Amino acid sequence: MSRAKAPLHGVRIADFTIHAAGPFCTQLLSQLGAECIKIESKTRPDAFRKPHAVYGRMSAATFDQVSVNKLSVRLNLKQPEAVALAKRLVAISDVAAESFRAGVMQRLGLGFEDLRAVKPDVILLSLSSCGQSGPDSHFAGYAPLFGAWGGLGWMTGYADGPPVEMRHVMDHSAGIHAAVATMAALHQRRRTGKAQHVDLAAREVASAMIGDALIQASLGIAPVRPGNRHLSMAPHGVYPTGQPDRWLTLAVRNDAEWQALVRELDQPAAAGDPRFATAEARLRHRDEIDVLLAQLLVACNADTTAERLQRAGVCAHVSWSMVDVARDPHLRARGATTEVGGPDLPPRLAVGAPARFSKTHDVGIRRLTPALGQDEEYVFGELLGLSTVQRADLETREVIR
């Protein structure tokens, strides 16, 4: 796969991001062809290079989705000379990306104004939990906290239960939104030649996910936590089937779909039942519908039922585990999942290109998790013009570390 036929070929990113959200963003950009130089150090290794007891991982990750395609260089940013080299990298990049707590880049001497001084049209992406301004901007956080602050956690849950904590999907959602904003800033630079500082607060992405509920709240309405229910669709839920822990999701939007559902489930009585004749009636009687469906589906095979219902025009899908995702020929055919492997990595599936392009089709994973500092020859040598002797000296003095 060549980067030349990828939409972002020619875009270079100096990537200071850590954790999940920021690296996911730059990974997306790199899957579309951007050259992404990950700046890290042995003194503060990235999470995937360490054991992670919380996830039961007792050594470094052998494969790390959010670091695919990236080049790795080491810089010990506690040293002024390393900061100077980082600035030189930014000067030859289009985008600098970081995900420290607000204020850390300034303290390192790598704030927006510092970077603009070395590259007048720099695009700086700052992705943080709470943004670069505001009274909470110094707060640290992880995905569940973004969801809690932003209101998405409160709105998610059983109506009679507690709020629900968001996991990695919340980090990565922030990462996609950061990629959108970064692309917009690149277009603005192309048009105006000016620098831009993109400020993404992950908690505000969580708030965007409840954008409708926030409009309600602005009018004094207290939105209700709906659980699996829907305000205009019934049936709408997750139903047990004949196999243990094999659930069928169903969403019926209109009368025609309801008729198709009961036809496929061989329920002529339900087809003519006035309690279920219209969407409004079905909403009023949704508890009865749920009881009926639970009785009917408990004898069904989830997978064949979903296929049959789809053919009949009903929105149905099995609640998939990752084993199902990994087996799915549709996702494989689209390149949404892709097999990766190498000398030290047994074959496994990873998430591939985020979209399919008719012309710039060389998108996706080109290389795997980089070893720490594996691309210094290219980055420090070729791009920055440092000789082997200079690099050895910098290494001795722990500037490159």
Added chain:
Amino acid sequence: MSSEDSLQCGGLPLTGCRVIEHSRTVAAAYAGRLLAAMGATVVMAEPPEGSPLRSAPPLLDGTGHSALFAFLSVGKRSLVCDLLSPEGRRLLERELDGVDILIDDTPVRARGPQMLAPDAVAGRFPTLVHVSVLPFGASGPKADWDGEELNLLHAGGEGFLLPNGLSNELFPDRPPLQIYGHFSEYQGGSMAAFAALSAWWAVPEFGGQYVDVSVQDAALSVGAFALQRLGDGSLEHRNTRRFRYGGVFEAQGGFVQLLTLEDRQWTALVELLGRPVWARDASLCDPLERSRRGDEINHHIRDWTSRHNVDDIVQRAQKLGVPAAKYRTPAEVIHGEHERSRGLFAPLMLDGGVKAEVLVAPFQFRCTPLQAGGRVPALGEMNQEPAP
């Protein structure tokens, strides 16, 4: 950033970008919404009866508006364009002239009669970026499958994993639970916006092209970590995917999220709890031992939070370096001091002079702040305007 700086930067990020959005679904509408928020001119090409999203719940009593549609459509314009009629197709063709990006969610089999087949579009508009965003994408064996948010969250794998933590402990026998609203569709929409801007970036070199985005792909993409875990040999399940200690805790006045992943954060948590005897057990200095005794630790934390006020907990925790946040209600978010300070919300004018507020965008551009607020576009407002 001074206002002088702001002027020098020149307009908004996407000033000058012209977009036509032909949408029935939240994903396509959200893609257009993100582009509109950043300054693109986004025209919704709507059928004569209007987009089905205009009547999508939740509805705002007394205004006739859909809160969802209001959120998705602010900053856009509306043009009625009946693509099932020759006049409507001619109108769309005229409008597409000079447009940079077309976002479309017409199912593959319905495209032909509406003049939206990719080859036909590319033939007439060689520099246009044509982005299709569909539940399962436009290619592959399930391209003709349909899905609503609930189906798609589960097709991407995250639905099966929810709820985790306290909700799962309290209700272990209930079915899996979806994330509020349209989470997967928002991922599909933001991925479509990202892909659109990336393809537009490549136009000078490659010309226009067709881009195929799938909501299921996007939902899986944000859930990539679970696939990575499968590759590591662990199949995630909502019953077991929980932090060994930490999580959601009930306090006085609300719920709090507490999470300590680093040793220093654990030490700070012990401090927050008032250095109780159980927490001073030296063996708990080992993160693995803490994981093993997670239930016991959570029992103690739960007891402690139940006796303290949620706001006090969060304030002290953040001061000490314990990652902690209150589970805030929508009302608390919209009135939040932090959000107010950052200008996250702007006035939204609804019919009948009702003034609401709407989230501007989930990102900021510090050199050229986004313009805020607006109204819900009236159906076909552009059809009434004289032709330019």
